[in-house]
Amino acid sequence: xxxxxxxxxxxxxxxxxxxxxxxxxxxxxxxxxxxxxxxxxxxxxxxxxxxxxxxxxxxxxxxxxxxxxxxxxxxxxxxxxxxxxxxxxxxxxxx
Amino acid sequence: xxxxxxxxxxxxxxxxxxxxxxxxxxxxxxxxxxxxxxxxxxxxxxxxxxxxxxxxxxxxxxxxxxxxxxxxxxxxxxxxxxxxxxxxxxxxxxx
Amino acid sequence: xxxxxxxxxxxxxxxxxxxxxxxxxxxxxxxxxxxxxxxxxxxxxxxxxxxxxxxxxxxxxxxxxxxxxxxxxxxxxxxxxxxxxxxxxxxxxxx
Amino acid sequence: xxxxxxxxxxxxxxxxxxxxxxxxxxxxxxxxxxxxxxxxxxxxxxxxxxxxxxxxxxxxxxxxxxxxxxxxxxxxxxxxxxxxxxxxxxxxxxx
Amino acid sequence: xxxxxxxxxxxxxxxxxxxxxxxxxxxxxxxxxxxxxxxxxxxxxxxxxxxxxxxxxxxxxxxxxxxxxxxxxxxxxxxxxxxxxxxxxxxxxxx
Amino acid sequence: xxxxxxxxxxxxxxxxxxxxxxxxxxxxxxxxxxxxxxxxxxxxxxxxxxxxxxxxxxxxxxxxxxxxxxxxxxxxxxxxxxxxxxxxxxxxxxx
Amino acid sequence: xxxxxxxxxxxxxxxxxxxxxxxxxxxxxxxxxxxxxxxxxxxxxxxxxxxxxxxxxxxxxxxxxxxxxxxxxxxxxxxxxxxxxxxxxxxxxxx
Numbered sequence: 001x002x003x004x005x006x007x008x009x010x011x012x013x014x015x016x017x018x019x020x021x022x023x024x025x026x027x028x029x030x031x032x033x034x035x036x037x038x039x040x041x042x043x044x045x046x047x048x049x050x051x052x053x054x055x056x057x058x059x060x061x062x063x064x065x066x067x068x069x070x071x072x073x074x075x076x077x078x079x080x081x082x083x084x085x086x087x088x089x090x091x092x093x094x095x
Numbered sequence: 096x097x098x099x100x101x102x103x104x105x106x107x108x109x110x111x112x113x114x115x116x117x118x119x120x121x122x123x124x125x126x127x128x129x130x131x132x133x134x135x136x137x138x139x140x141x142x143x144x145x146x147x148x149x150x151x152x153x154x155x156x157x158x159x160x161x162x163x164x165x166x167x168x169x170x171x172x173x174x175x176x177x178x179x180x181x182x183x184x185x186x187x188x189x190x
Numbered sequence: 191x192x193x194x195x196x197x198x199x200x201x202x203x204x205x206x207x208x209x210x211x212x213x214x215x216x217x218x219x220x221x222x223x224x225x226x227x228x229x230x231x232x233x234x235x236x237x238x239x240x241x242x243x244x245x246x247x248x249x250x251x252x253x254x255x256x257x258x259x260x261x262x263x264x265x266x267x268x269x270x271x272x273x274x275x276x277x278x279x280x281x282x283x284x285x
Numbered sequence: 286x287x288x289x290x291x292x293x294x295x296x297x298x299x300x301x302x303x304x305x306x307x308x309x310x311x312x313x314x315x316x317x318x319x320x321x322x323x324x325x326x327x328x329x330x331x332x333x334x335x336x337x338x339x340x341x342x343x344x345x346x347x348x349x350x351x352x353x354x355x356x357x358x359x360x361x362x363x364x365x366x367x368x369x370x371x372x373x374x375x376x377x378x379x380x
Numbered sequence: 381x382x383x384x385x386x387x388x389x390x391x392x393x394x395x396x397x398x399x400x401x402x403x404x405x406x407x408x409x410x411x412x413x414x415x416x417x418x419x420x421x422x423x424x425x426x427x428x429x430x431x432x433x434x435x436x437x438x439x440x441x442x443x444x445x446x447x448x449x450x451x452x453x454x455x456x457x458x459x460x461x462x463x464x465x466x467x468x469x470x471x472x473x474x475x
Numbered sequence: 476x477x478x479x480x481x482x483x484x485x486x487x488x489x490x491x492x493x494x495x496x497x498x499x500x501x502x503x504x505x506x507x508x509x510x511x512x513x514x515x516x517x518x519x520x521x522x523x524x525x526x527x528x529x530x531x532x533x534x535x536x537x538x539x540x541x542x543x544x545x546x547x548x549x550x551x552x553x554x555x556x557x558x559x560x561x562x563x564x565x566x567x568x569x570x
Numbered sequence: 571x572x573x574x575x576x577x578x579x580x581x582x583x584x585x586x587x588x589x590x591x592x593x594x595x596x597x598x599x600x601x602x603x604x605x606x607x608x609x610x611x612x613x614x615x616x617x618x619x620x621x622x623x624x625x626x627x628x629x630x631x632x633x634x635x636x637x638x639x640x641x642x643x644x645x646x647x648x649x650x651x652x653x654x655x656x657x658x659x660x661x662x663x664x665x
Contacts, residue, residue, distance in 0.1 A: 003160065005186040006152055036644060042186075050182070051147030052621030057576055065573065065644045065653065072185055074131060074160045083160065083185040087620070090642055090653040091575040091612075098255065100281040101247055137281075145277070146242030167280055169226060169255045178255065178280040193350065195376040196342055232376075240372070241337030262375055264321060264350045273350065273375040288445065290471040291437055327471075335467070336432030357470055359416060359445045368445065368470040383540065385566040386532055422566075430562070431527030452565055454511060454540045463540065463565040478635065480661040481627055517661075525657070526622030547660055549606060549635045558635065558660040 001076055005044040008054040008086045012038035012066065013079070036065055037093065041081060058086060063093040096171055100139040103149040103181045107133035107161065108174070131160055132188065136176060151181060158188040191267055195234040198244040198276045202228040202256065203269070226255055227283065231271060246276060253283040286361055290329035293339040293371045297323035297351065298364070321350055322378065326366060341371060348378040381456055385424035388434040388466045392418035392446065393459070416445055417473065421461060436466060443473040476551055480519035483529040483561045487513035487541065488554070511540055512568065516556060531561060538568040571646055575614040578624040578656045582608035582636065583649070606635055607663065611651060626656060633663040 003011050015037045039061065046056040058064070071084030098106050110132045134156065141151040153159070166179030193201050205227045229251065236246040248254070261274030288296050300322045324346065331341040343349070356369030383391050395417045419441065426436040438444070451464030478486050490512045514536065521531040533539070546559030573581050585607045609631065616626040628634070641654030 002189055003186040004189050006184055007182070009185060011186065036642070044186075048148070048150070053618070055618070065642070067642055072131070072160070072162055074185070076188065087577070089576055090579060090644070091573040091581065091614075093646065094572055094574050097284055098281040099284050101279055102277070104280060106281065139281075143243070143245070167226070167255070167257055169280070171283065192379055193376040194379050196374055197372070199375060201376060234376075238338070238340070262321070262350070262352055264375070266378065287474055288471040289474050291469055292467070294470060296471065329471075333433070333435070357416070357445070357447055359470070361473065382569055383566040384569050386564055387562070389565060391566065424566075428528070428530070452511070452540070452542055454565070456568065477664055478661040479664050481659055482657070484660060486661065519661075523623070523625070547606070547635070547637055549660070551663065 003042060003074070003076060003081065003083070005042055005083055007044050007049045008046055008056070009044045009083055010040055010056075010058055010086055010089065011042040012064065012071075012082050012084065013041050014038050014082065015063065036068060037063060038066055038082065039063055044086075046086075054086065056086060058089060058092070065090045065093065098137060098169070098171060098176065098178070100137055100178055102139050102144045103141055103151070104139045104178055105135055105151075105153055105181055105184065106137040107159065107166075107177050107179065108136050109133050109177065110158065131163060132158060133161060133177065134158055139181075141181075149181065153181060153184060153187070160185045160188065193232060193264070193266060193271065193273070195232055195273055197234050197239045198236055198246065199234045199273055200230055200246075200248055200276055200279065201232040202254065202261075202272050202274065203231050204228050204272065205253065226258060227253060228256060228272065229253055234276075236276075244276065248276060248279060248282070255280045255283065288327060288359070288361060288366065288368070290327055290368055292329050292334045293331055293341070294329045294368055295325055295341075295343055295371055295374065296327040297349065297356075297367050297369065298326050299323050299367065300348065321353060322348060323351055323367065324348055329371075331371075339371065343371060343374060343377070350375045350378065383422060383454070383456060383461065383463070385422055385463055387424050387429045388426055388436070389424045389463055390420055390436075390438055390466055390469065391422040392444065392451075392462050392464065392469075393421050394418050394462065395443065416448060417443060418446060418462065419443055424466075426466075434466065438466060438469060438472070445470045445473065478517060478549070478551060478556065478558065480517055480558055482519050482524045483521055483531070484519045484558055485515055485531075485533055485561055485564065486517040487539065487546075487557050487559065487564075488516050489513050489557065490538065511543060512538060513541060513557065514538055519561075521561075529561065533561060533564060533567070540565040540568065573612060573644070573646060573651065573653070575612055575653055577614050577619045578616055578626065579614045579653055580610055580626075580628055580656055580659065581612040582634065582641075582652050582654065583611050584608050584652065585633065606638060607633060608636055608652065609633055614656075616656075624656065628656060628659060628662070635660045635663065 005011050040058050042060060043056050043058050046054045067088040070088035071082040074081050074083060100106050135153050137155060138151050138153050141149045162183040165183035166177040169176050169178060195201050230248050233246050233248050236244045257278040260278035261272040264271050264273060290296050325343050327345060328341050328343050331339045352373040355373035356367040359366050359368060385391050420438050422440060423436050423438050426434045447468040450468035451462040454461050454463060480486050515533050518531050518533050521529045542563040545563035546557040549556050549558060575581050610628050612630060613626050613628050616624045637658040640658035641652040644651050644653060
């Protein structure tokens with residue numbers, strides 16, 4: 001099963017951060033904030049949303065930063081996803 | 096009796112989640128959050144809503160995810176439904 | 191006396207719910223929530239409201255569901271009515 | 286002296302409610318809510334208000350219901366009036 | 381020195397209310413609410429404000445009622461004025 | 476160094492108020508509210524801001540009143556400035 | 571790795587303030603507010619955002635002041651950045 005997002009929404013999946021403090025100590029899960037980096041899983045069709053034309057700039061596979069507290073968490077087949085509006089995506093991470 | 100939604104609204108019915116924890120234990124009803132997956136029961140005609148043209152993307156029978164805290168619960172013939180705006184529907188679940 | 195609603199407003203009258211629990215026990219008045227089903231009593235002319243053209247979809251006699259906490263209660267000749275905007279009407283109940 | 290309301294505003298005067306409970310007991314002033322029925326005293330010219338054209342539907346002498354908590358109370362020559370926007374008028378009471 | 385208001389703003393000066401209770405007793409200053417009647421001192425040019433064309437309806441010398449809590453108090457040459465948007469002026473007092 | 480404001484913003488510098496009470500006593504700094512009179516230091520180019528065309532009415536050197544709590548304080552070369560939108564400027568003080 | 575901001579967003583990096591009080595004492599880190607001056611690292615493409623055309627006025631390397639509490643902090647390769655909308659940039663610092 002997969003989720004087909006409506007309008008200007010995208011489905012993303014959080015990336016596990018292997019975060020290391022400056023002193024080199026790896027923080028255990030509980031001490032970490034939820035990561036704000038994610039991978040795009042599915043992209044809505046865009047088009048007219050709330051009377052305004054929205055062009056989708058993202059594609060599946062993009063690694064992105066997204067706004068804290070944005071979106072709705074959903075679970076499908078035991079996996080957790082986040083569905084949010086493209087406007088809550090801040091930027092794309094590039095190599 | 097049935098409900099004919101107005102404008103850009105849809106009537107949905109929550110799907111019972113047979114949720115299982117990772118360890119395989121089935122959670123009893125009281126320990127579960129209300130499911131956010133639902134089946135579309137009826138779809139409004141769309142058209143001009145609040146001065147903007149809305150095209151309906153959903154049809155009866157679609158299985159969807161919807162925004163937490165959105166919509167209004169109503170009861171008809173002993174059955175519980177939720178009426179919400181199409182914009183509160185996040186995505187369609189596909190096989 | 192009667193109320194002629196302005197713009198995109200409608201006058202409705204709550205329907206008494208003869209609500210029965212699943213076990214068949216009829217709840218006394220005090221234990222029930224106020225019903226959200228109502229009958230339309232009068233419909234405004236619509237037209238341009240707040241700069242947007244609104245077409246009225248309702249007619250007197252329609253049985254409807256409406257949004258919780260919407261509208262203003264008024265009393266006329268000892269009867270209680272609720273005046274709300276058509277957009278606060280969720281759907282029409284049909285046989 | 287009189288008040289000439291600007292834009293889409295109207296000046297109204299509350300009508301004293303001779304409210305009677307179902308059992309026929311007349312409630313003294315302190316036990317009553319402020320009445321929401323009023324008589325229109327003066328009507329603004331309408332026209333473009335906040336960039337939208339507003340047509341005035343009311344005329345002096347109309348008896349109306351208005352939204353709770355709307356408008357501003359003013360006093361002129363010892364009389365109390367309420368100045369509110371036409372959109373806060375819910376409907377006209379007709380014989 | 382004088383204040384030339386920008387856009388759709390007006391400069392007003394509160395009128396001292398010689399308010400008398402119904403029983404004929406004159407209330408001392410501390411027991412009175414701040415008066416909501418004022419005289420217009422200066423009127424902005426109007427024109428396009430926030431993308432909407434605003435036509436000024438007021439002129440210096442008009443006596444007006446204004447919205448409670450609206451505007452900003454300023455002091456110039458020891459005199460107190462209030463600068464507010466024309467839309468916060470409720471109506472003009474006429475003889 | 477200087478600040479070039481973007482869009483419809485202006486940079487202003489508070490004017491020290493030599494405020495005197497009615498009885499002629501000069502209030503020490505701590506007892507005074509922050510003055511709301513300021514001198515315009517720099518003016519943005521205006522143009523389309525949030526989809527609306529804004530024409531700048533102010534020029535460097537204007538003495539103005541501005542809205543309480545508006546704008547952001549910044550410090551440059553040890554001097555304090557306030558950057559705010561032209562719409563938060565209430566009026567120009569003229570001789 | 572770098573961040574490519576979407577729409578009207580910019581990526582900035584706070585500039586370390588070597589702030590000195592008037593008496594010449596350098597404040598240690600903990601006693602300083604976070605600086606509001608930053609350097610622009612990357613600029614989005616602009617274009618139609620929320621139905622309005624936005625033209626980007628900033629370029630990488632600009633030193634700017636930005637609105638307190640605006641934007642979202644992100645971390646990439648151990649460096650902290652702030653992603654905000656161009657409209658939260660107050661002005662450009664020039665020599």
